[in-house]
Amino acid sequence: MLIRSVRARGRLLTILDGTINEHSKRRETPQGITRKDMLDLLLECEDDNGRRLDKEEIIDILLSYLNAGHETSAHIMMWATIFLQAHPQVFQTAKEEQERIVKSMPVGQNGLTLKEYRQMEYLSKVVDETLRVVSLAFMTFREAKKDVEFKGYVIPKGWKVLLWYRSLHHDPENYPKPKEFNPSRWDGYVPKPGTFLPFSGGTRLCPGNELAKLEISIFLHHFLLKYKLERENPSCPIRYLPHQRPKDHCLGRVVKICN
Numbered sequence: 001m002l003i004r005s006v007r008a009r010g011r012l013l014t015i016l017d018g019t020i021n022e023h024s025k026r027r028e029t030p031q032g033i034t035r036k037d038m039l040d041l042l043l044e045c046e047d048d049n050g051r052r053l054d055k056e057e058i059i060d061i062l063l064s065y066l067n068a069g070h071e072t073s074a075h076i077m078m079w080a081t082i083f084l085q086a087h088p089q090v091f092q093t094a095k096e097e098q099e100r101i102v103k104s105m106p107v108g109q110n111g112l113t114l115k116e117y118r119q120m121e122y123l124s125k126v127v128d129e130t131l132r133v134v135s136l137a138f139m140t141f142r143e144a145k146k147d148v149e150f151k152g153y154v155i156p157k158g159w160k161v162l163l164w165y166r167s168l169h170h171d172p173e174n175y176p177k178p179k180e181f182n183p184s185r186w187d188g189y190v191p192k193p194g195t196f197l198p199f200s201g202g203t204r205l206c207p208g209n210e211l212a213k214l215e216i217s218i219f220l221h222h223f224l225l226k227y228k229l230e231r232e233n234p235s236c237p238i239r240y241l242p243h244q245r246p247k248d249h250c251l252g253r254v255v256k257i258c259n
């Protein structure tokens, strides 16, 4: 297992190394770059002393984005399809919203734009509710930079604090009947500060949070309009580590329901 993962890392490093070289060369051509992407920004950014990131540092950042941004969104997409399929009424309401959005698109428009995305009010609640119930990033650590007093206790400087997001999201005082998947609980509801942190908060807030919600919503838009999920073992037990998922990896079929 360890050897395979070291080899896989080696292959990834070769690919990313090639991509960076290619990108750097393209930046030197007369046509240069027409549109900057994340790699351009990483190649350009400097600290206060004018030092730029070296190739190894850029590769580390790209790898951390790849890890942090892939499995997370994919798992939430999977759970949203599971919940939608298990709650036909929610599925129907979300589907009708997407049908309305498609109907209101200007003739000739091919594909979704931000305008349509912003109209996905109910779907956004489906996504938030999925993030809450699943709490994929269920905990993290922080270190106290100075003595901190909290609810009559002192957390001494240097101590590590374990933040258990799932217990926040499943606290019945914040979310009545917390185990229930109920997107309508978000109707007109603004969570109290610190009670909804699927992407963490503060300076380490997930930088991919808006992108994640966008890609999950686009995926669900297409899923709702054209597909359904037929699970092989709908009551399969859940495995919680490293990420929450059915033990059978959600074995089943995604079936096309119309053209």
Ligand code: HEM
Binding pocket: 064, 065, 068, 069, 070, 072, 073, 076, 136, 137, 140, 141, 197, 198, 199, 200, 201, 203, 204, 205, 206, 207, 208, 209, 211, 212
């Ligand atoms: C549903 C999807 C996602 C969830 C639930 C999620 C959740 C989180 C959480 C809770 C953290 C903070 C961890 C901590 O406080 O220690 C985090 C950090 C991070 N996430 Fe996400 N994330 C998601 C998608 C993405 C995407 C799409 C990207 C990038 C394309 C991304 C990139 C990152 C990075 C780079 C960090 C580290 C930030 C730092 O340490 O300053 N995430 N994410």
